[in-house]
Amino acid sequence: MTDWLDALIQGVLLGGLYALFAAGLSLMFGVMRLVNLAHGDLIVLAAFAILTVASTFGLDPFAAVVLAIPILFVVGFVLQHVLLNRTLGRDLLPPLLVTFGLSIIIQNGLLQVFSADSQRLRAGAIETASIPLGGGIAVGVVPLLTLMSAIAVIVFLNFIFYRTPVGRAFRATSDDLEVAQLMGVDVNRIFAVAMGLAFVVIAIAALYLGLRANFDPTIGPARLLYAFEAVIIGGLGSFWGTLAGGIVLGVAQTIGARIDPEWQILAGHLAFLVVLAVRPRGLFPRAQD
Amino acid sequence: MHLLETNKLTAFYGDFQALYGIDMLLDNGETIAIIGANGAGKSTFLKSVAGLIRGAADSVLLDGTPIGARPAADIVKLGIALVPEGRRLFPSLTVEENLLIGGYGRKAAGPWTLDRVYSLFPILRERRSSAPSTLSGGQQQMVAIGRALMSNPRVLLCDEISLGLAPIVIADIYAALPQIKVEGSSVVLVEQDIVKAMKVADRVYCFQEGRLSLAGPPRDLTREQIHRAYFGS
Ligand SMILES: Nc1ncnc2c1ncn2[C@@H]1O[C@H](COP(=O)(O)OP(=O)(O)OP(=O)(O)O)[C@@H](O)[C@H]1O
Ligand SMILES: [Mg+2]
Numbered sequence: 001m002t003d004w005l006d007a008l009i010q011g012v013l014l015g016g017l018y019a020l021f022a023a024g025l026s027l028m029f030g031v032m033r034l035v036n037l038a039h040g041d042l043i044v045l046a047a048f049a050i051l052t053v054a055s056t057f058g059l060d061p062f063a064a065v066v067l068a069i070p071i072l073f074v075v076g077f078v079l080q081h082v083l084l085n086r087t088l089g090r091d092l093l094p095p096l097l098v099t100f101g102l103s104i105i106i107q108n109g110l111l112q113v114f115s116a117d118s119q120r121l122r123a124g125a126i127e128t129a130s131i132p133l134g135g136g137i138a139v140g141v142v143p144l145l146t147l148m149s150a151i152a153v154i155v156f157l158n159f160i161f162y163r164t165p166v167g168r169a170f171r172a173t174s175d176d177l178e179v180a181q182l183m184g185v186d187v188n189r190i191f192a193v194a195m196g197l198a199f200v201v202i203a204i205a206a207l208y209l210g211l212r213a214n215f216d217p218t219i220g221p222a223r224l225l226y227a228f229e230a231v232i233i234g235g236l237g238s239f240w241g242t243l244a245g246g247i248v249l250g251v252a253q254t255i256g257a258r259i260d261p262e263w264q265i266l267a268g269h270l271a272f273l274v275v276l277a278v279r280p281r282g283l284f285p286r287a288q289d
Numbered sequence: 290m291h292l293l294e295t296n297k298l299t300a301f302y303g304d305f306q307a308l309y310g311i312d313m314l315l316d317n318g319e320t321i322a323i324i325g326a327n328g329a330g331k332s333t334f335l336k337s338v339a340g341l342i343r344g345a346a347d348s349v350l351l352d353g354t355p356i357g358a359r360p361a362a363d364i365v366k367l368g369i370a371l372v373p374e375g376r377r378l379f380p381s382l383t384v385e386e387n388l389l390i391g392g393y394g395r396k397a398a399g400p401w402t403l404d405r406v407y408s409l410f411p412i413l414r415e416r417r418s419s420a421p422s423t424l425s426g427g428q429q430q431m432v433a434i435g436r437a438l439m440s441n442p443r444v445l446l447c448d449e450i451s452l453g454l455a456p457i458v459i460a461d462i463y464a465a466l467p468q469i470k471v472e473g474s475s476v477v478l479v480e481q482d483i484v485k486a487m488k489v490a491d492r493v494y495c496f497q498e499g500r501l502s503l504a505g506p507p508r509d510l511t512r513e514q515i516h517r518a519y520f521g522s
Contacts, residue, residue, distance in 0.1 A: 184394015
């Protein structure tokens with residue numbers, strides 16, 4: 001019994017990580033209908049960026065991410081403005097091709113610069129610290145921080161989207177690109193801001209990716225898959241749905257692993273397929289459209 | 290110098306030419322109406338002025354400044370707002386958010402604020418938190434007009450604001466026009482209802498297959514002239 005409860009709790013915490021992977025993807029799709037095949041690789045790239053900042057300045061990863069965030073915002077803004085905006089239009093294929101190419105470029109670029117060795121973000125004692133909950137169950141501090149950060153990110157994104165003028169512009173642009181321009185919205189700029197924001201989320205996701213496990217330049221595509229699954233389980237268009245999707249995926253994986261360690265990944269994919277079969281539009285689809 | 294002027298304005302959709310050299314004038318405080326059959330190019334004309342379709346810089350002049358090549362997001366900041374055909378409210382924004390985004394790019398202060406729009410269309414204040422899809426057609430049209438006003442336009446372009454509405458609702462909406470003019474907007478109306486157009490406009494322009502077929506003050510135009518300009522032959 002304790003075993004299962006423990007699996008459930010660990011699964012929920014793991015779901016926080018998947019929600020962080022998914023939130024950025026959901027943001028990009030929500031605002032600019034961009035399916036970003038390089039999302040996983042961008043998270044890995046950000047993890048290397050944090051690693052580099054941390055080792056160059058001798059910083060804790062938590063401090064390094066604070067430094068990396070403004071840099072990554074600018075990188076995202078520029079990437080969207082000079083490259084991705086040119087690919088968006090009626091045709092869905094160009095952005096897919098370009099982000100697929102980007103994925104390959106990032107992987108190979110990272111291999112060149114950092115080699116295929118696996119890396120880890122080192123944060124000292126906090127990495128192994130845990131809080132006993134009684135009954136033989138304990139939660140790791142880092143997994144707990146992951147989930148809390150996911151919740152904080154979602155609260156923050158909801159605030160931006162529903163309480164600020166730029167958030168209104170995001171939603172209006174996503175509703176009707178042409179009429180948004182009639183309102184004075186510079187669509188290229190608003191997309192670039194959205195991508196900058198997505199990169200901030202990517203930076204936070206990368207922090208926990210690197211704190212919780214080893215990473216190397218090739219693990220991006222698998223993270224992309226988890227992010228996709230979480231977004232689709234949750235239902236497009238709601239950040240809280242993304243958290244729910246991440247948790248469903250995380251719980252399925254840890255329960256699966258408890259049954260048989262080899263089933264961890266498979267159980268996650270199965271949960272995804274079941275949700276897709278039962279609720280094709282996800283758990284929390286958007287009311288409109 | 291005129292407030293708004295178009296010079297041999299042309300417009301294309303790909304290879305298809307929708308407008309052939311339209312010359313139009315609008316002075317401060319005026320209301321002009323554009324009439325014409327379906328497909329004559331009325332909406333295309335408004336979209337060209339609003340910057341959704343871009344052309345030669347000097348094909349559209351605002352206060353004598355060429356703006357024909359500027360993008361829509363700039364045009365609204367220069368003082369030209371469009372109430373698009375079919376209203377096109379943002380479905381995922383509330384009524385109030387639809388109004389607020391109308392003021393997104395506005396630079397200068399002006400008469401139009403949320404409160405001023407709500408006093409023009411009081412029903413919208415009650416429905417401020419509703420989704421636009423839950424509003425009646427007339428209320429949606431009020432939101433579309435209010436949204437355009439929020440940019441404090443000097444030129445308000447209205448594309449068939451009476452389309453699909455009951456006569457009593459149309460009367461309500463047209464009753465707002467004098468107040469809009471008092472606040473300093475000049476108005477370009479595209480209107481299917483010729484009688485309505487003749488009543489409110491200082492000048493009427495009739496389009497036929499992308500060309501200007503008639504222009505003048507309503508009192509100078511005869512029924513026959515209009516009939517011919519509208520339908521051809
Ligand atoms: N997006 C488009 N792509 C191609 N052709 C278009 C497009 N929009 C309009 N047209 C064509 O341009 C011409 C003018 O259309 P426009 O919509 O300006 O007419 P209109 O006078 O506003 O008609 P209505 O009274 O039906 O609104 C028509 O022949 C129409 O088929
Ligand atoms: Mg039209």
